[in-house]
Amino acid sequence: MSACPLTQILLTNGWELQGQGVWDSEWLSVESVPTVVHLDLLKLGKIPDPFIGYGELDVEWIGERTWIYRTSFPSPQRTAGGRIDLVFEGLDTFAEVRLNGHTILNSENMFLEYRVDVGSTLKNDAVNVLELEFAPALLKGRELEKENSEYRFIAHNGETGRLGVRKAQYHWGWDWGPVFMTAGPWKPVRLEIFHSRIERLWVDYALNDGRCTLGGTLFATVSGRPARLRFVIEDEGESRSVFTETVDIDKGSEAKCRFTLENPKLWYPVGSGGQPLYKLSAEIIQDDQILNHVAIKTGFRDVELIRNHDTVGESFFFRINGIDVFCGGSCWIPADNFLPRLSEVDYRKWLQTLVEGNQNMIRVWGGGIYEPDMFYSICDELGILVWQDFMFACGSYPTWPSLLQNIKQEVAYNVRRLRDHPSVVVFAGTNEDYQIQEWYKLDYQESTDPQEWLKSSFPARFIYESLLPTVCGKEAPRVPYWPCSPFTGGGKDSGDQRIGDIHQWNVWHGTQEKYQRFPEIGGRFVSEFGMCSFPALETIRSFVKCDRELHAQSLTMDFHNKADGHERRIGTYLLENFRNTSDFETWVYLTQLMQAETVLYAYKGWRRQWGDSRRCGGALVWQLNDCWPCSSWAIVDYYHRKKIAYYTIKRAMRPLAVGVMREHKDWSQSHARPTKELEYAVWISSNQKMSFAADLEIRFISIASGKDVKPSIVKSGITVVENGTTEVLKGMVDGTWDDPYAVVARLLVNGECISRDADWPQPYKYIHFEERGLSLQLASEVLTVTVNKPVKGFTVEEQEGVALSDNGIDVFPDDQQTITLKGYRGTLDQLRYKILK
Known part of the structure; x- marks a missing residue:
């Protein structure tokens, strides 16, 4: 009996939407699936844009209604x-799925893929009707809390009902995001017709002989008829096969084969080496016909989380292929409240x-989602290390048996999905x-x-x-597991600076320390860690x-800043460090x-x-991005407009970066009484x-x-240590305000300046910045900046379609700087910029 290759039919078009008790329960056309209710209603003009003004309030009712999606399709040809199978890659969240009036699935987890054999439910040679009825997760959460009242529900951000629901927790609102309780088929829906199918393909391996040999095993779980399975490993960079083997498999069994690679190309994080990838594939073969082909890309690397006892306490850093890596990066939240509109x-x-x-x-971050495969594939390609939280955040979660089983399925599914990405460390x-x-x-x-x-x-x-840890140990034993972020050891102070990882929120939150x-x-x-900004x-x-x-204290501006106490904290930090202003544009800039300055x-x-x-x-840093247009801790806003902090981090994280800093004396505690002398230090950081x-x-x-104000210091032929810090010198600076001065350092390699840094007397509000003698020249998209007197924070206003090589720079006499304005088509007179005054 012949078998047919696996066929997929995406159910993308022809859907309708109905809200129970809404608009007389009429059926509304849906542009396409994946989708969620808010997106469809917005496209149909049924709701205002919830990102504008107070639009969030106008659409709150959506999260309290039941919504039904339906479509029809002809029965596929049977063999x-x-x-x-009907496959639902993601349903948000409580869905009863009916096919031709029969309930075939009840889902309750946004983070799971569901697969249902519908062969006996489909009509023969007729049209089938598929309905997805989504109950409101908001109300279901409240019901679950009442039903399980023996647990103490505690949640910071959002309401406590979220803790019993396996849905993106930020949908209940956070201190940077609105409340949008979405519902719908947020990932693709498809039919699959097959005789044999590869359910999972993965690899386990170890690097041996000084990482010159790689020994591993390829695994594949197969459902359906007995068949032959061919494994192939290809070197992506050279487009050639480096391993091939065919094995026989029995129905429903796991196929595996050992392999060895000599001198494998190793995957490194960006800045530490290259990112070579290998393509691993498996295909089911019957009578010289390929019934199913599955492929994944991976990179081979060792990863260790180094936790050694030392004179401070216990270390916490990552070692990749034997190389210690300083991880300078960002935290990530979902890049939109309405996830289906995010593309590759x-x-x-x-x-x-x-x-x-x-x-x-x-x-x-753990209050969002396990990101789609393409997110991690891009990280693999670019060499970005991924710290992956599981989806729990800021709460004391309940553990009734069915919820634990739900969580176990979620974790196993997502760990299996992510384990072969070398970026996940x-x-x-x-x-x-904790x-x-x-x-x-x-x-x-x-x-x-x-127990x-x-x-x-x-x-x-x-x-x-x-x-x-049990699931991770079984499914991804070579990826380190850490119980929580932050975690310093159960039952101990999670803010302990000597051990584990910490969230340092005593700047902004907590004791609200000076950011210096x-x-x-x-x-x-x-x-x-972080600092909020507009x-x-x-x-x-x-x-x-x-x-x-359009002013700093308007209702709209406050509405688009969800951080508790943000008015006080932004105001406090601004007034502690900078001169007050009533000009809105200047306030935004400040x-x-x-x-x-905080992240610097x-x-x-x-x-x-x-x-x-x-x-x-x-x-x-908390955080890279936003999920809607707002004031927050993001260093790049929702519309991908970079803030000054982005460029500051870029300079601080150069492969070679000079640093200069004087000791901090709190001017508030000393009643602004100047310190006669302050120690300063200069060092060089290197990842080479x-x-x-x-x-x-x-x-x-x-x-x-x-x-x-005094002679320059020149140090020639400094030996910069590899992958660490070279302390260059220490000295004393005048701490009085009679003639305050900046300490400016330039690092040169082969006569070229590759890094600058400057230390300014603090706070800036005590400094007078009149008549700087700023001069600008623009030629071939290159802006040249020169000054007669020191300029702090020269910042070009971000524009659509213009990419800046740098921004927010400090400029000093006799040291002109340039900024490339790629895509800028205006004149110098049209250029908008700010400096600290």
Whole structure:
């Protein structure tokens, strides 16, 4: 009996939508699937744009209704012994699926793929009707909380009902995002017709003999008829096969074969080496016919999370193929509230932006989603390390048996999906849930029996310290697992700077320290920190309806900033450091400059500690991106307009970066009484694999006159150590304000300046910036900037279609700088820019 190749039929078009009790329950046309209700209603003009003004409030009712999607399709051609499956790659979230009036599936997890054999439910040679009825997750969450009242539901951000629902938690609202309770087939729906199918293909391997030999096993799980399976490994870069083997398989069994590669090409993070990829494929063969072909791309690498006891406490950093890697990067939230409108082009643009900013790690935060395959594939290609949280955030999660089973299925499915991506270097159980345990004094039992944990007031410990590591250990044993971000050891202070990773929110939140203190309040790995700022002016104009609301304290501006107490905190940090202004454009600029200064102190201070016996292993700013147009901690706003902080990080994370910093004295505590002298230090940070010679020039420049107040220091032939920090010199500067001056450092290699840094007296509000003598020249998209006196934060306004090589720069006399304005078609007179005044 002959078999047919697997065929897929995407059910993309011909859908309709109905809201129960809405618009007389009429059926509305749907443009295409994947989709969610908000997108369809917006396209149909049934709701206002929820991103404009207070539109969020106008669409809250959507999340409290039941919505039905339906479509019809002809029965596919059947073959003897064949199977027909309906596959739902993602349903958001509580869906009853009916085919020809028969319930074939009840889903309750947004993060799972569902597959149903519908051969007996399809009509013969007739049209079939498929209906997806989505119950409101908002109301279901509240019901589940009442039904399971023996648990203590605690949630920071959103309402407590979210804790029992396996749906993106940020949909309930967060301190940077609105409440949009979406529903719908948010991923593709398709039919599959087959006799035999490869369910999963994956690889396990080990690097041996000094990483000169790779020994591994290819695995494939196959359903359907017995067949032969051919495994192939191809070198993507050279487009050639390096391994082929064919094996016989029995029905429903797992096929596997061993392989060895000599001198394999190893995958490295960006900045540490190349990113060669191999294509692994498996195909089912019968009578010289290919019934199913499945392929994945992967890279081969070792990853270790190094946690060694040392004089400070315990290290926390990543080692890839034997190379220690300082992880300078960003945290990532979903890039839209309405996920189906994100394309591969969008993901590539975001991740390319990360790499262009000299960042090498992205942390997929636990209150969002497991991102689509293309996200991780792009990270593989670009060399971005991925810290992957599981989808739990800021809560004490309940653990009733059916929920645990649901979670176990979710975790197994997603770990299997992600495990072959070389970019994924750590799985973390949750975001900040151990802080909830600490704050609310929930039990952290000494018992080592996980079943006892389930009986405690912190039952979620069972998820993070038993369920998740068990699944990860089985499905992805070569990827490190970490119980939580942050985590310093259960039952201990999660803010301990000596061990584990920390979220350092004592700048902005907590004790609201001066941001100049960041270098001294870091940890072994800082996986969250940041400063809130306004987005670009053009982004603000996109959501503010009328000009009278274009001021810093308007209702619209406050509505588009969800951070609790943001008015006080932005105001406090601004007024502590900068002169007040009533000009809105200047206010926007100052918030961004403040954010840039904050991350500068953090990145250059903590990267410096990389050389101090790996005192700090990484810094991940909160956050790279936004899910809607707003004021937030993002360094690039929703419309992909870069803030000043983006460029600041780019400079601080150069492969070779000079750093200069004077000691911080809190002017508030000293009642603004000047300190006579302050110590300063100059160092060079490097991620290079070898040492080499460089020159360093240090100047002391009066801010008032632009003149050098004392002789420059020139250091020639400095030996820059590999992959670490070279401490160059320390000295003293005048701490008085009679004639304040900046300490300016330039790093030169072969006579070329490759890095600059400047340390300014703090705070900026005490400095007078009149008559700077700023001069600009524009030729062939290159802007040249010169000054007579020091300029702080020269910033060109971001424009659509214009890519800036740098921005927010400090400029000093006798050291002209250039910024490439790729795509700029205006004149010099039309160029809009700001400097600190």
